Amino acid sequence: xxxxxxxxxxxxxxxxxxxxMVSSILHRATGxxxxxxxxxxxxxxxxxxxxxxxxxxxxxxxxSPVGMLLLIGWSWALFYHLCNGIRHLIQDAGAGYAIxxxxxxxxxxxxxxxxxxxxxxxxxxxxxxxx
Amino acid sequence: MSAKDxxxxxxxxxxxxxxxLGSSQSGVSHWWTQRVTAAALVxxxxxxxxxxxxxxxxDYAAAHAAVAKPWNALLLIAFVLTMFWHAVxxxxxxxEDYVHTRWKEVVLLVAIKFLAVxxxxxxxLAVLRIALTP
Numbered sequence: 059x060x061x062x063x064x065x066x067x068x069x070x071x072x073x074x075x076x077x078x079m080v081s082s083i084l085h086r087a088t089g090x091x092x093x094x095x096x097x098x099x100x101x102x103x104x105x106x107x108x109x110x111x112x113x114x115x116x117x118x119x120x121x122s123p124v125g126m127l128l129l130i131g132w133s134w135a136l137f138y139h140l141c142n143g144i145r146h147l148i149q150d151a152g153a154g155y156a157i158x159x160x161x162x163x164x165x166x167x168x169x170x171x172x173x174x175x176x177x178x179x180x181x182x183x184x185x186x187x188x189x
Numbered sequence: 190m191s192a193k194d195x196x197x198x199x200x201x202x203x204x205x206x207x208x209x210l211g212s213s214q215s216g217v218s219h220w221w222t223q224r225v226t227a228a229a230l231v232x233x234x235x236x237x238x239x240x241x242x243x244x245x246x247x248d249y250a251a252a253h254a255a256v257a258k259p260w261n262a263l264l265l266i267a268f269v270l271t272m273f274w275h276a277v278x279x280x281x282x283x284x285e286d287y288v289h290t291r292w293k294e295v296v297l298l299v300a301i302k303f304l305a306v307x308x309x310x311x312x313x314l315a316v317l318r319i320a321l322t323p
Contacts (some may be wrong), residue, residue: 061291087281093276098306099269103315106256110249133238140234143227162319178242185245 081164085142088135095132133178138171219278226275233268240264253319262320269312273305 073079100121104114119125145163148154154163240261244252255261280301290293 062289089279096272096308100312103312106252107315107318113249125226147227183255
């Protein structure tokens with residue numbers, strides 16, 4: 059139960075979906091996903107420090123189908139948060155606030171993240187798969 | 190509180206009492222730190238992705254040697270510390286926006302900080318152990 063009894067504003071289902079909204083929600087969602095994904099980075103470093111057996115176990119887990127699927131998801135989240143983060147930094151500097159620019163840069167973040175993800179995984183598959 | 194204390198308090202200019210409350214002084218530091226860590230993570234994040242891609246087929250010895258290289262160890266530690274710092278700032282805003290019960294909000298905010306510090310320390314110790322073991 060919320061402490062405050064403020065009147066609530068119309069929620070998401072009221073609005074027609076538009077890309078500016080999606081890019082903003084995705085930025086938060088990918089941020090949370092990446093914070094969770096940091097566990098993989100910690101584990102990788104700890105297993106590498108722990109020795110050869112631990113590291114090989116870690117490699118086989120992240121190289122498994124489920125592991126790869128999660129890594130694809132996390133890599134997209136990283137690239138989206140990176141692209142949209144750069145977009146936000148530019149906006150924080152005061153540029154790109156006109157509505158057409160704002161919409162265009164939203165699409166640019168979404169498209170850029172997908173292109174980067176595809177490029178990276180194409181490289182991984184061409185190099186013969188991860189791990 | 191005695192009548193004397195109240196009398197003394199009342200002597201103060203109301204502005205003096207109000208000044209320093211709220212986020213007017215320190216609020217901008219959260220915003221600013223989030224942007225500075227973001228700018229650092231643009232560089233460190235790209236480096237990290239390239240670093241990981243270069244280690245695709247590395248076995249234990251190669252991965253160990255790669256992380257142990259001074260520049261790589263340095264940048265890895267910088268990446269991990271900046272990442273957790275940025276994550277704490279970002280998750281803090283999310284919790285403040287969506288968790289409306291005060292005790293749950295405070296518990297979550299503190300828990301996030303505890304976990305981030307543990308994660309950062311564990312990662313740094315791991316990198317140092319790798320870098321300093323021959």
